[in-house]
Amino acid sequence: MGHKHMGSWISPNSLDNTSYSYHLAKWAEFIRTCDPDILTGYNIQNFDFPYIFDRAKHLKIDSVVHQLSRVRNVPCKIRDQMSQSKQMGNRVNKQISIEGRIIFDVLQVILRDYKLRSYTLNSVSYHFLNEQKEDVEHQIITDLQNGSPLDRRRLAVYCMKDAYLPLRLLEKLMSVINYMEMARVTGVPLNFLIFRGQQVKVISQLMRRTKTQNLFLPVVEGGQSDDTYEGATVIEPMRGFYNEPIATLDFASLYPSIMIAHNLCYTTLLKGCPENLKEGEDYTKTPSGNYFVKPSLRKGLLAGILEDLLSARKRAKNELKNEKDPFKQMVLNGRQLALKISANSVYGFTGATVGKLPCLEISQSVTSFGRQMIDLTKNSVEEMFKAGALDGLVKQDAVVIYGDTDSVMVKFGVETVQEAMTLGLKAATEVSKKFVQPIKLEFEKVYFPYLLINKKRYAGLYFTKPDKHDKMDCKGLETVRRDNCPLVATVLNKCLEMLMIDRNATASLAYAKNVISDLLCNRVDISMLIISKELTRRGEKYQAKQAHVELAERMRQRDPGSAPRLGDRVPYVIVAKGKKVAAYEKAEDPIYVLRNGIPIDTRYYLENQLAKPLARIFDPILGDKAESLLINGDHTRTKTVAQIKVGGLAKHMKVIPTCIGCKAVLQKDSNGALCAYCLPRRHLIYAEKVARLKVVQRHFGRLWSECQNCAGTFQEEVLCSARDCPIFYMREKVRLDLHEQMQIVDRLSKA
DNA sequence: TAATGGTAGGGGAGGAAACCAGGATCATAG
DNA sequence: TAATGCTATGATCCTGGATTCCTCCCCTAC
Secondary structure, eight states: OOOTTOOOOOOGGGSOHHHHHHHHHHHHHHHHHHOOSEEEESSIIIIIHHHHHHHHHHTTOHHHHTOOSSSTTOOOEEEEEEEEETTTEEEEEEEEEBTTBEEEEHHHHHHHHOOOSOOSHHHHHHHHHSOOOOOOOHHHHHHHHHSOHHHHHHHHHHHHHHHHHHHHHHHHHTHHHHHHHHHHHHTOOTTHHHHSOSHHHHHHHHHHHHHHTTOOOOOOOOOOOOOOOOOOOEEOOOOEEEOSOEEEEEETTHHHHHHHHTTOSGGGEESSOOSSSOBTTTEEEOTTSOEEEOTTTOOOHHHHHHHHHHHHHHHHHHHHHHOOOHHHHHHHHHHHHHHHHHHHHHHHHHHOTTSSSOOHHHHHHHHHHHHHHHHHHHHHHHHHTOTTHHHHTOOSOOEEEEEETTEEEEEOOOSSHHHHHHHHHHHHHHHHTTSOTTOOEEEEEEEEEEEEEETTEEEEEEESSSSSOOEEEEESSGGGOSSSOHHHHHHHHHHHHHHHTSOOHHHHHHHHHHHHHHHHTTOSOGGGGOEEEEOOSOGGGOSSOOHHHHHHHHHHHHOTTTSOOTTOEEEEEEBOOOSSSOHHHHEEOHHHHHHHTOOBOHHHIIIIIIHHHHHHHHHHHHOTTHHHHHHHSGGGSOOOOOOOOSSGGGGGOOOOOBOTTTOOBOOTTSOSSOOTTTGGGHHHHHHHHHHHHHHHHHHHHHHHHHHHHHHTOSSSOOOOOOTTOHHHHHHHHHHHHHHHHHHHHHHHHHO
16 A cells, blocks of 8 residues: 555554444445546546555455446456556556446546646645645555544545545536537547547547448557658748737638538548549549548538537637636636647547557648648748838738748737738738638737747736736746756746736846856755656666656555555756766655755756756847856855765764864864853853744744644644645744754753 | 647757867977 | 897876766655
């Protein structure tokens, strides 16, 4: 036992078997009496249910406990399932089937729908509900159960919260509603949406269509072919900082609309060039050299499916427009995004060479049309909006500075957002006329200012109305990536805000320098320095050594129960071990580092985490001196190196007593606290140290009561060890400080 | 075993290969 | 005069460090 999303099951050792059997059997009876449609919880699929069934087997009452289904005499089944997909990565899951009920595991839903830095119940609850629970380590659970009635009450409260938070999450995220909607649209059972991929949804829709038209789906022997095809164009960016409005034009649902417009489908594909038909009238030749008949001869199945999905999306978008509550807006946005992804995965399905029905003729035709269209768009916009065009309305030649797959960013050379919007709108309607229905180029937004760093990496202030920006939009930058530490993300975000919103480069740079100085002086909280990466495959499948993989292996050797498993994100910090040591040797578990006071390699964080991303955003403004300015400036002079307390050399070191007042090495004949020079100032030093102790105590008290508040206990000790809670890290750090200060004062008063 | 949407692309880290400077060693001339 | 000792010089090889290039890996954009 002991996965991190453990549920709240008491250890069987703490009860005699008969009593435990009784409760477990009662629990199964309770389920049968309640007769729920949906069973939910957090990680119940991979922890709680397997655990219950294991216990039942051990207690020899599995025949009772397994009878949870709605069909008499069909017991629950449980089996291991190795799943791998591009969307979800590799994962080992338990698959539990209870006839007539659905296991709706909130963790699985969150994993699927949201990209987060951490997926513990605590972290997720904090993210969505702004609320946490006391996270009790699993070893303590047994102690609590064996303790006083008050302890057991506490355990009960903890368990309640463990069950209550997932419910709150479901309610707030409207997951069940959204999944039902998806199940209706695609025609697959609800639980397929949780434990299976995108393909099954497309297959299901295809089957529906084929049935109405009396067609059969062929069974294709999936040869393990690894042939690929050419994808989309990414226009070479004209990198730089644009202090002028940049308009963006997007194709709405590019790939689905191409498939509808050109009738690309399995049922319309012609093998080879048809001789008795007319090109353009009866059939289309795609830019990749494939042939498809026109809708007048036969309308494709895929077109129909896509039209359904797109109209569902349009409905969701309309609801979104009328919704006032910002959170419901977010959820509706999620729904329309899910429908968009479903529509896009129809294209993906035809290109999935390991899938049920691959058809590269379709997918490569789609992308080739896409490439042709973005080229045409770029050229027509630049052609149409030359200086002097539209009766002199256009002041400068329009330039497409960047574009990716279905979008182009246009610099019209105007000064205001309003002008850019007018021209953008004009361009979108004009260019749309060049394409077949329902392909449509839309004007969506204006960026002003716009920082274009590289392909797939940019930031800008996002305007949809001329007077005020909606938000700051960052794409591909470290602020939206999860494989760096939060410090990088927050600093970069703040700097970008100062650059874009306040338009103050000097202040922005000063802020960055300030943070760097804080970092080098150890004033940055450790929770800001935690890097996390996903364990995407089994240890032996990695060819190259990597920090998170090596650490996961070390943790497995320390404690196999709590070590990260396949598909988990591994959090780590880089500790000081010398300059020449590889990063994978310096990665360490944050809690371990905190508990043992191991010093952080702040230089690593400066040079390998902060420096490059910051340099990249300051570069276009300050020129290429930006990086050296950041790394070597005056603000990097002062450093504090924390003392090593464990491991390595520490055990060979002897602590030499030093003077509390001036840190000078103490002579043998001193009183054990102060040197001869400081001795006369004894009272002053004592007062100062006591004052310092008071400050630390107060700080600790504040954090402690915050934790008590969160845990909902004001009488007892806080047990929480939530790995994702910044307060927890601060509390632990201050606890160490407090201990140190108390020792100092102790030494002084004894002397 | 059964099941698995796609390609394009940036960027960090590790590791091999190419490169270079400096020292040790040795042969040779004088 | 021949043999020997010594030094200066240059060639060669080895070694450690810095640099470059390539590949792997993660994560994102669309």
